Each structure stands twice: as C-alpha cells, then as structure tokens.
Amino acid sequence: MTTAGSKRRGRGDDAIYFDKSKGSYVGAVSLGYTAAGARRRRKVYGKTKAEVRDKLKELRTEIETGITSSARCTVTDTVRRWLDVGLKGRDPHTIDKCRTLAENHIVPAIGAAKLRDLTADDVDDWLECKASELATSTLQELLSILRRSITLAQRRDLVARNVASLVTAPKGTEGRPSKALTMDQADAVLTAASRSRLHAYIVVSLLTGIRTEEARALTWDRVHLQQAGEMPPHIEVWRSVRAHGDTKTKKSRRTLALPPQAVDVLKAHKAQQAKDRLAAGGLWQDTGLVFCTQVGTALDAANVRRGFRSVVTAAGTAGSWTPRELRHSFVSLLSAHGVPVESIARLVGHASTTITESVYRKELRPVLTDGAEVIGSIFTRTQSVS
Numbered sequence: 001m002t003t004a005g006s007k008r009r010g011r012g013d014d015a016i017y018f019d020k021s022k023g024s025y026v027g028a029v030s031l032g033y034t035a036a037g038a039r040r041r042r043k044v045y046g047k048t049k050a051e052v053r054d055k056l057k058e059l060r061t062e063i064e065t066g067i068t069s070s071a072r073c074t075v076t077d078t079v080r081r082w083l084d085v086g087l088k089g090r091d092p093h094t095i096d097k098c099r100t101l102a103e104n105h106i107v108p109a110i111g112a113a114k115l116r117d118l119t120a121d122d123v124d125d126w127l128e129c130k131a132s133e134l135a136t137s138t139l140q141e142l143l144s145i146l147r148r149s150i151t152l153a154q155r156r157d158l159v160a161r162n163v164a165s166l167v168t169a170p171k172g173t174e175g176r177p178s179k180a181l182t183m184d185q186a187d188a189v190l191t192a193a194s195r196s197r198l199h200a201y202i203v204v205s206l207l208t209g210i211r212t213e214e215a216r217a218l219t220w221d222r223v224h225l226q227q228a229g230e231m232p233p234h235i236e237v238w239r240s241v242r243a244h245g246d247t248k249t250k251k252s253r254r255t256l257a258l259p260p261q262a263v264d265v266l267k268a269h270k271a272q273q274a275k276d277r278l279a280a281g282g283l284w285q286d287t288g289l290v291f292c293t294q295v296g297t298a299l300d301a302a303n304v305r306r307g308f309r310s311v312v313t314a315a316g317t318a319g320s321w322t323p324r325e326l327r328h329s330f331v332s333l334l335s336a337h338g339v340p341v342e343s344i345a346r347l348v349g350h351a352s353t354t355i356t357e358s359v360y361r362k363e364l365r366p367v368l369t370d371g372a373e374v375i376g377s378i379f380t381r382t383q384s385v386s
Helices: 049-065 075-085 092-110 120-130 136-155 183-193 199-208 260-283 301-314 325-336 341-348 353-359 370-385
Strands: 015-019 024-033 039-046 234-237 254-257
Touching (some): 092 136, 199 260, 325 341
Antiparallel strands (some): 015 024
C-alpha cells in the first residue's frame, strides 16, 4: 500500500514508499509488463530511505548487468557450494580443514544471511566477534574461505559484488607457540613411550626430526636398518601424506642416518608388525607403511595426537603437547649441544637457515657468545699486563 506522501524516485517507475503493514520502507523497480499485461516489479526493503536507495542502486546494477541474485540464496548455500566444487583436486586435509572452519565459524554466525543482503559491515562485525576467541591466522583463513565462496557466486551471476573483498581480517588472539622438550623431559617421554604402540613413531620423530606428515607416510622400502658399505643405517624421507605424496618442498627430500637407539627400536617394531599381520589374517592391508594400525592401514593424525598426549601425560610432563613438537625438540637438543644452524637446517629439510631461524627461533641457540668470550679474554689479558 502506498501512503500519502509517497514519492517517485530516480529513473522511470522506481519508487520509494513506507509500507505501514510491514513497518519498513519499500523500493520498487518496474521491469515492464508480462504478455498478459500485468506489471512486473522487484522490491527491496529497508529501515530508512537511504538504505532503500542503496539497495535500489544495487538492484539496478544487477538488472543492467544481467545478474539475478536469488532471494533464497544464503551465505550457507554459497559457502557449501564452494566447498563442493571449488576445492576439487586439493589435498583431502585442506578440504577437511576448510569444511571444519566453515561449518564451525561461518555457517552458525552469518550463514542464514541472504547473500545479496550481506554487507561489508556484517563481515566486519562477524570477524570482530571471532577475534576474541580465534588466532589471527584462523581469522585470515575464514575470510579467505568467504571471499572465495562469494567469488564463485559472482562467476555464477548470483551476486554483483564481493563484500568480503572490502574487509581486512582483524588481529586475533595469540596462538599457542610451539615448545620443545628438555633433555630430562625427552628421556621421560621415551621411557613412557616404550609401553605405547607409538613407541617407534615417537623415537624416530624425536631422533631424526622428521615432520609428522613424513613419519606417517614412511614405508619400509625407504628404511635401511643394516650398514651397506659406507652407508650407515638410514631412512629416505621422500614422501609425505600431502597431495600426490610429495614432501613439503624439494629440499625436504633427504636421507637421514639413524642413531643406534632408533635402529634397535625399528627392528623390534618390525618384528611386532609381523605378529600383527599374522593376527589380522585376511583383514591385513599391505600398505608397506612403517607406522600403521593393527590391520596395516594408515594412522589417522587425530589418533596420533591423542596417543602422544597419553604418552606425555604418563611421562609426567606438564602442559599441552603435540607430535610436531618432537621436531622442535630435535632442533632444540641439537642446538643446545653445539650443532650449527646450517647443519640443523639440512637435517630438518629446510631450504635455508632463514626458515630454520624464523620457525624455530626459540629453540635455536646460535653461537653469538664467541665475540663476548674473545673480547672478554682480551681485556682480561690486557688488565693483567697493566
């Protein structure tokens, strides 16, 4: 219903009026007439005339560009469509991570909003609310998911512009920094691990510094437990659980000598695996994996985390720990015993010492005391002479 004082605005038959029955302003755009002579109009609604004018402008843009935003298309529809078709060919871990982030943080908060009504302010408000509970990196990932989802919607002519591209992720909470086991803690963890099925996994991870994704992909054909000529017992770290089995970088492909403790544990582990194979019978799956379940299948990352936490708890080591911190501990222990950062970088598969120093800066103890020791000894001698 058009009340007294209704006013035609802008182009052609565009109009803005207040609808008492709805308690809001209405903007109407005329789209001509049907074959039967009935008038065709599209409407937008808002609390103020200014809001309706902005929506009319966007509606006109949609009409002129041929974009027809569905009034039923929600942010949830948009994000889930991207999760289904926009991640094809990506690593399964990446797909699972994006889906978990979207379902836990986007869908419950702004999923019900109509895509064509979503504003940059809505996205800003949502991220600001999340900033008190999520790390900055997670906020950036959430914004990236929303941006890419809306970009796909743009390509399908479902929305005129990507409001998420107008937003910058705020600073979130400080993420928990990685830490390293001390020598005493490492000894306690190795002792506790001897009673766990993860014993060999933990020993090899701590004593070689391989990544958790590399350990879970390690196969027996890349493990050499006997000395061959000048080659000591070693493992070939050439695969990971990443897409296509590639390691993180080309430099990550490396051959690592095994310390005697790791050789002994791996021999015992191989014997136990042979017993598991017999016990499993026809259920056994011959994957060739060094670290696997009791039926030969690949270890799940979540199960490894839970198992490792149990070992750490049994070792009496306080705090929250993750398997990747075995790698940090490897770096820390080598550094504490005087191994140069250049050697550590090669062992952990980094392309340069810059990466090692930036990622493991708290674990590294670069030899920066030499100058102080030398200059101190010089002045000591000088003072004794005078």
